[in-house]
Amino acid sequence: MTPYPPNTSGRLRIVAVGFHGLRTLLEDVAPSYAGAAEVAVLDRIYDDAVQGIADLRQTMGVDAVVAAGSNGSFLRDHLDLPVVLVKPDGFDVMQELARAASRSRRIALVTYGAVPPQLQRFNERFGLQIEIRAYDGEAQAEACVDELAAMGIETVVAPGLVVDLARARGMEGLLLYSQGAVREAMAAAIDIARVARQEGARREKLNTILAQLKDGVVAVDPDERIETVNPAMEAFIGRPAEQLIGQRLSSVNGELSLAQTLRTGVSEVEQVQQVSGRTTVVTRLPIVEQGRQTGAVLVCQDPLVIQRLDRSLRSRSRPPSHHAKYGLANLVGESEALRAVRRRAHSCAQSTATVLVVGESGTGKELLAQGIHNASARHAQPFVAINCAAFPESLLESELFGYVEGAFTGSSRGGKVGLFEAAHTGTIFLDEIGEMPLSLQTRLLRVLQEREVLRIGATVPTPVDLRVIAATHRDLARQVREGAFRQDLYYRLNILVVRLPPLRERHGDLPLLARHLAEKIALRLGERSLADESIVQAVVQAGRHYAWPGNIRELENLIERIMVFREPEARGRPITQSELRDIAPELFMQPSSAKGGNGVTAEEAWPANALQPDEERRALLAALEAAGGNREQAAKRLGISRTTLWRRLRRQSLA
Numbered sequence: 310m311t312p313y314p315p316n317t318s319g320r321l322r323i324v325a326v327g328f329h330g331l332r333t334l335l336e337d338v339a340p341s342y343a344g345a346a347e348v349a350v351l352d353r354i355y356d357d358a359v360q361g362i363a364d365l366r367q368t369m370g371v372d373a374v375v376a377a378g379s380n381g382s383f384l385r386d387h388l389d390l391p392v393v394l395v396k397p398d399g400f401d402v403m404q405e406l407a408r409a410a411s412r413s414r415r416i417a418l419v420t421y422g423a424v425p426p427q428l429q430r431f432n433e434r435f436g437l438q439i440e441i442r443a444y445d446g447e448a449q450a451e452a453c454v455d456e457l458a459a460m461g462i463e464t465v466v467a468p469g470l471v472v473d474l475a476r477a478r479g480m481e482g483l484l485l486y487s488q489g490a491v492r493e494a495m496a497a498a499i500d501i502a503r504v505a506r507q508e509g510a511r512r513e514k515l516n517t518i519l520a521q522l523k524d525g526v527v528a529v530d531p532d533e534r535i536e537t538v539n540p541a542m543e544a545f546i547g548r549p550a551e552q553l554i555g556q557r558l559s560s561v562n563g564e565l566s567l568a569q570t571l572r573t574g575v576s577e578v579e580q581v582q583q584v585s586g587r588t589t590v591v592t593r594l595p596i597v598e599q600g601r602q603t604g605a606v607l608v609c610q611d612p613l614v615i616q617r618l619d620r621s622l623r624s625r626s627r628p629p630s631h632h633a634k635y636g637l638a639n640l641v642g643e644s645e646a647l648r649a650v651r652r653r654a655h656s657c658a659q660s661t662a663t664v665l666v667v668g669e670s671g672t673g674k675e676l677l678a679q680g681i682h683n684a685s686a687r688h689a690q691p692f693v694a695i696n697c698a699a700f701p702e703s704l705l706e707s708e709l710f711g712y713v714e715g716a717f718t719g720s721s722r723g724g725k726v727g728l729f730e731a732a733h734t735g736t737i738f739l740d741e742i743g744e745m746p747l748s749l750q751t752r753l754l755r756v757l758q759e760r761e762v763l764r765i766g767a768t769v770p771t772p773v774d775l776r777v778i779a780a781t782h783r784d785l786a787r788q789v790r791e792g793a794f795r796q797d798l799y800y801r802l803n804i805l806v807v808r809l810p811p812l813r814e815r816h817g818d819l820p821l822l823a824r825h826l827a828e829k830i831a832l833r834l835g836e837r838s839l840a841d842e843s844i845v846q847a848v849v850q851a852g853r854h855y856a857w858p859g860n861i862r863e864l865e866n867l868i869e870r871i872m873v874f875r876e877p878e879a880r881g882r883p884i885t886q887s888e889l890r891d892i893a894p895e896l897f898m899q900p901s902s903a904k905g906g907n908g909v910t911a912e913e914a915w916p917a918n919a920l921q922p923d924e925e926r927r928a929l930l931a932a933l934e935a936a937g938g939n940r941e942q943a944a945k946r947l948g949i950s951r952t953t954l955w956r957r958l959r960r961q962s963l964a
């Protein structure tokens with residue numbers, strides 16, 4: 310059906326449709342309504358009438374239609390306008406029958422639709438010799454008139470169509486409708502038009518308001534067919550209103566469906582939801598008029614505006630450093646194992662599912678996580694990393710979840726934004742997830758399932774939109790079996806798994822890595838000449854038979870140690886074997902038992918596991934002292950990561 314502009318201004322306009330007898334009647338009556346409405350009389354039938362009304366709608370606008378009989382029913386079915394039918398009342402019928410009886414003896418009464426039973430009874434009760442017939446279409450009307458003619462009927466009282474047919478066959482035709490019936494229909498049409506106008510004006514006002522909103526709004530009828538849609542929602546759906554009005558919302562976009570709201574009548578306010586791959590806040594409300602549910606409305610807050618607001622609110626308390634420095638291209642290595650890792654990482658970047666990175670310490674798990682984040686659609690959003698092994702339980706909880714003001718003694722004023730919230734719209738990297746205490750695993754599971762965070766001390770959760778990348782050097786499945794890791798959390802994390810091979814499984818990458826790291830360290834130390842190719846060659850040569858328990862971090866530390874510890878006068882000359890042996894004796898030791906596996910990392914097994922507890926304690930204290938209490942330096946001295954240092958300090962009750 311062609312959409313027409315709503316008729317909201319000027320006088321009310323009524324089209325009265327009728328031909329011959331009815332037309333004359335309509336024309337007689339129309340002028341008396343001139344004060345209330347402009348009435349156009351249209352002498353057309355069926356499709357012709359529909360077309361005529363369509364033309365009038367384009368030129369002058371039409372509020373309501375008056376018609377009668379089969380033509381009226383046809384128009385009701387084919388127009389999206391109110392159509393008021395002229396209905397003969399009992400008095401009309403009697404009056405016309407009396408008129409007919411005064412002219413001839415053989416009379417017939419033909420009605421549109423079924424014969425009213427009371428008419429039939431009236432005819433029988435008073436012994437009137439009136440033939441009563443009904444028709445509901447043009448063909449039937451012709452057949453009926455033919456039959457009456459054959460029966461010798463002289464006068465036919467009927468609607469306009471039959472009156473014309475009767476007259477064409479030489480019978481007398483009297484129109485069934487009286488002026489009274491036409492007036493009644495006209496008055497009803499004017500009333501309906503007035504209400505429709507008010508309704509239209511209200512709707513127009515509402516649409517003007519809706520058009521100003523940045524939020525998308527769509528309202529549906531009880532059948533979930535779209536009745537109203539504002540420009541923001543048109544843009545969100547990506548289709549103009551003309552294509553949407555009348556469509557079922559669920560079939561336009563299933564994610565916006567209001568079917569459940571219509572079914573249950575329950576409101577859902579400000580739900581964070583993915584719609585067409587975008588995170589948005591959606592409110593669904595039933596529309597209730599005078600206690601009756603007449604539809605439902607969906608408000609979809611402009612995700613960009615929300616995000617901007619949200620980000621500016623959250624970023625006030627967010628340290629500015631949450632970003633990922635490295636891309637997947639920084640993951641150096643051309644071994645087949647590493648290429649496969651890069652391929653997998655690219656696939657992970659395309660998805661928003663949780664990623665689990667498994668690998669020994671120092672194999673580049675964080676580097677990979679940063680790479681996935683930077684290759685994903687979230688690359689412009691924060692990347693927040695936290696090492697779950699590096700904090701005692703209570704501290705880890707407040708770091709991750711944040712707290713509200715006054716949540717506990719000593720909590721800061723204004724509360725604290727946790728890292729989950731700080732990572733909102735971006736990625737959170739949970740390193741050493743296997744070390745997370747069970748109580749926090751439960752809370753993390755809730756975050757993953759509900760996508761909302763409950764700050765410590767808070768009662769209302771905060772919705773978050775996060776991509777989680779977790780990493781571990783542990784065998785999580787084994788931890789699950791041992792009861793140290795929640796099984797349900799394990800399944801939630803174990804969706805996209807990327808395993809980083811240890812360096813000893815890809816010795817072929819040593820030259821590329823050593824060269825890359827030498828350049829990186831030299832740059833950091835501010836002396837490019839330190840990136841001596843002879844150091845690279847020597848390390849590669851000696852490192853081929855070495856197990857590299859600390860993996861790439863160990864390689865990096867070792868190269869830095871060589872660069873820093875070489876005697877100044879030796880620099881500029883190729884490094885000798887004895888120099889290397891002095892500075893990096895481990896490269897020349899017999900292959901140790903440190904092959905990793907058994908769920909214990911190579912790094913953990915070496916070298917401290919070879920030490921007695923008191924020896925380990927002494928070594929830790931000595932390293933800390935030599936490093937002036939600087940844990941990073943101390944870890945480097947020991948050739949272990951800061952996390953491992955932390956773990957061991959805790960084991961020795963030194964932290």
Ligand SMILES: Nc1ncnc2c1ncn2[C@@H]1O[C@H](COP(=O)(O)OP(=O)(O)OP(=O)(O)O)[C@@H](O)[C@H]1O
Binds near residue numbers: 641670865
């Ligand atoms: N393939 C690689 N190419 C270049 N540098 C790498 C690569 N893998 C790791 N590195 C470097 O090695 C160091 C350790 O990497 P990273 O911190 O990502 O390891 P990790 O597995 O997360 O360690 P941990 O489990 O101890 O936290 C970093 O300086 C990183 O830049």
